Amino acid sequence: MSSTESPLLEVQDLKTYFFVEEGILKAVDGVSFTVNQNETLGLIGESGSGKSVTAASVMRIVSSPGKLVEGQILLHSDEEIIDLAQLNPSGSEIRSIRGKEISMVFQEPMTSLSPVHTIGNQIRESILLHRTNDREEAQEITLDMLDRVGIANPAQRINAYPHQLSGGMRQRVMIAMALSCHPRLLIADEPTTALDVTVQAQILDLIKELQAQFQMAVLYITHDLGVIAETCHRVAVMYLGRIVELGSVRDIFYRPLHPYTALLLKSRPRMTQGASERLESIEGNVPVPLDPPLECGFHGRCPEAIKGVCDMRVPELIEWEEGHWVRCFLYEKSG
Numbered sequence: 595m596s597s598t599e600s601p602l603l604e605v606q607d608l609k610t611y612f613f614v615e616e617g618i619l620k621a622v623d624g625v626s627f628t629v630n631q632n633e634t635l636g637l638i639g640e641s642g643s644g645k646s647v648t649a650a651s652v653m654r655i656v657s658s659p660g661k662l663v664e665g666q667i668l669l670h671s672d673e674e675i676i677d678l679a680q681l682n683p684s685g686s687e688i689r690s691i692r693g694k695e696i697s698m699v700f701q702e703p704m705t706s707l708s709p710v711h712t713i714g715n716q717i718r719e720s721i722l723l724h725r726t727n728d729r730e731e732a733q734e735i736t737l738d739m740l741d742r743v744g745i746a747n748p749a750q751r752i753n754a755y756p757h758q759l760s761g762g763m764r765q766r767v768m769i770a771m772a773l774s775c776h777p778r779l780l781i782a783d784e785p786t787t788a789l790d791v792t793v794q795a796q797i798l799d800l801i802k803e804l805q806a807q808f809q810m811a812v813l814y815i816t817h818d819l820g821v822i823a824e825t826c827h828r829v830a831v832m833y834l835g836r837i838v839e840l841g842s843v844r845d846i847f848y849r850p851l852h853p854y855t856a857l858l859l860k861s862r863p864r865m866t867q868g869a870s871e872r873l874e875s876i877e878g879n880v881p882v883p884l885d886p887p888l889e890c891g892f893h894g895r896c897p898e899a900i901k902g903v904c905d906m907r908v909p910e911l912i913e914w915e916e917g918h919w920v921r922c923f924l925y926e927k928s929g
């Protein structure tokens with residue numbers, strides 16, 4: 595598994611806040627990462643750490659009271675670099691990028707499938723919008739995609755409505771739709787969580803196959819460490835709206851630097867037959883980043899917290915060793 599080192603998506607200092615009655619909820623608070631062409635970057639972290647809001651920010655589908663308040667989301671192509679953060683979220687430019695350049699699959703397929711149109715119509719629509727004007731060709735591509743995601747009898751199923759399909763089938767349809775226009779980046783937000791292990795494995799294989807075929811990059815959000823180990827090149831660990839560690843899969847699994855990452859890995863349940871390695875919560879609750887004070891958000895739960903330091907400032911994300919980044923005072927280089 596290798597990836598070229600040229601950046602496809604560069605997220606820089608992204609901040610997405612929810613302006614709620616109680617104050618400002620800083621769901622994403624200065625997130626930076628790069629997804630290289632053809633690379634799979636994993637994004638992990640406990641529930642509420644800001645993974646989905648990060649993904650939604652890239653797609654520019656954060657809705658009120660959420661707002662992208664700062665940062666750059668640079669999408670590279672041969673000809674140009676577009677800052678998605680600057681686009682009107684309901685304008686034509688982002689709409690021509692969504693579905694074509696960047697596609698997203700969600701944990702819950704009904705988020706992206708319309709209940710009132712047949713699945714064939716929905717996939718065809720996206721193909722007609724982005725790939726071809728020829729209805730017959732669009733029909734052929736649709737059938738081919740349904741076949742490739744493992745839907746038996748595509749010619750018949752193409753006329754089904756989402757509610758007539760099982761959860762696993764809907765998930766496959768959503769993935770077929772996301773991949774039908776050969777996006778350069780797929781954002782997968784726990785796309786297989788609701789599925790049984792066998793179907794999960796099939797879908798992961800399919801994503802890998804299409805990735806190899808179309809040179810697609812993937813941002814993979816999951817709680818499943820087995821999936822990370824199997825599919826990702828690098829991993830970013832999020833906590834309270836910030837990336838606290840980023841490195842190769844090997845770095846993160848075998849040489850975690852941040853106490854949070856170490857605990858997260860330790861808290862995973864033993865492998866039992868047939869069970870996947872889901873991350874369990876570690877001790878203490880994830881605080882909600884509502885008007886968060888300037889401090890390391892983890893210090894209250896951290897066994898290695900330094901009094902008067904970790905509760906006073908936010909540590910910087912530094913490159914501790916080549917390609918291995920950490921945001922923690924234990925690793926602040928002096929001077």
Ligand SMILES: Nc1ncnc2c1ncn2[C@@H]1O[C@H](COP(=O)(O)OP(=O)(O)OP(=O)(O)O)[C@@H](O)[C@H]1O
Pocket residue numbers: 612614619621639640641642643644645646647648658659660882883
């Ligand atoms: N529409 C919203 N209004 C207010 N707060 C929100 C909204 N959506 C998300 N949040 C808050 O933003 C923070 C980050 O949420 P997010 O959904 O990104 O977490 P996550 O890492 O994807 O968690 P999970 O693993 O459970 O999917 C949480 O504190 C959440 O409560």
Ligand SMILES: [Mg+2]
Pocket residue numbers: 645646647783
């Ligand atoms: Mg989420």
